Amino acid sequence: MYIPKHFSVNDRQELLRFVQKNAFGQLISRADNRPEASHLPFLLSENSEVLVGHLARQNPQLDSLDGEQVLVIFNGPHAYISPRWYTSPGVPTWNYQAVHIYGIARTFTDEQRLMSLVNKLSEKYEANADKPWQPEYSPKLLRAIVxxxxxxxxIQGKYKLSQNRPAQDRQQVVDALHAEGETAMAEAIQQWNP
Incomplete structure (x- = not known):
């Protein structure tokens, strides 16, 4: 990923926090000499050294995944930025946050590990429900995933949040984004440019 210096984020803890908050990523690998991608939720291991997820057993991406270098892309908020929001001259652009993780993929089919993974994913995403779903399913369903x-x-991080603009322009961008309902991007700009 091309990362100009003023948009670069190198704080590993910040990047891992971002991944945990925006954990639905794109797993990209090569299969039969062409790129393949799957969209799936990930968890970080307890030591934050491993991403863990699962694919449908029928997914052809699995055919050449084990032992290969892969790229996982995580995206946060993004929004169009109009130069009409600036006091000083500018051009149209797009603000966004993205984290790229490179790593070596290893597949597993151990039923206990798969059950633990599904349960942890469910626990994470059911946490705010009034009546969270309690994992109750036939273990044979785990044979449908890897x-x-x-x-x-x-890990590479890029937060393009108007850091290259004067403070007055950034505030006008924040105000315009709020007016357009792009509150997540407005808040990201405020947080990263206090």
Missing amino acids: GVDIEITE
Whole structure:
């Protein structure tokens, strides 16, 4: 990913926090000499060294995934930024937050590990429900999925949040984004440019 210096984020803890908050990613690998991608939720291991997820057993991406270097992309809020919101001259652009994780993929089919993964994913995403779903399913359903561990070898972060603009322009961008209902992006700009 091309990352100009003023948009670069190198704080590993910040990038891992971002991944936990925006955990639905795109797993990208090569299969039959072409890129393949799957969209799935991930969890970080307890030591934050491994991404864990699962794919449908029928997913052709599994055919060449084990042992391969992969890329997982996580996206946060994004929004169009109009130069009419600036006091100083500018051009149209797009603000966004993205984290790229590179790593080595290892697949697993151990039923206990798969059950633990499904239960942890359910626990995470059911946490705010009035009556959270309690994992109750036939273990044979686990045979329809294959787990994947991705040992993290590199993390890149890019937060393009108008850092290259004067403070007055940034505030006008925030105000315009709020007016257009793009509150997540407005809040990200405020948080990253206090």
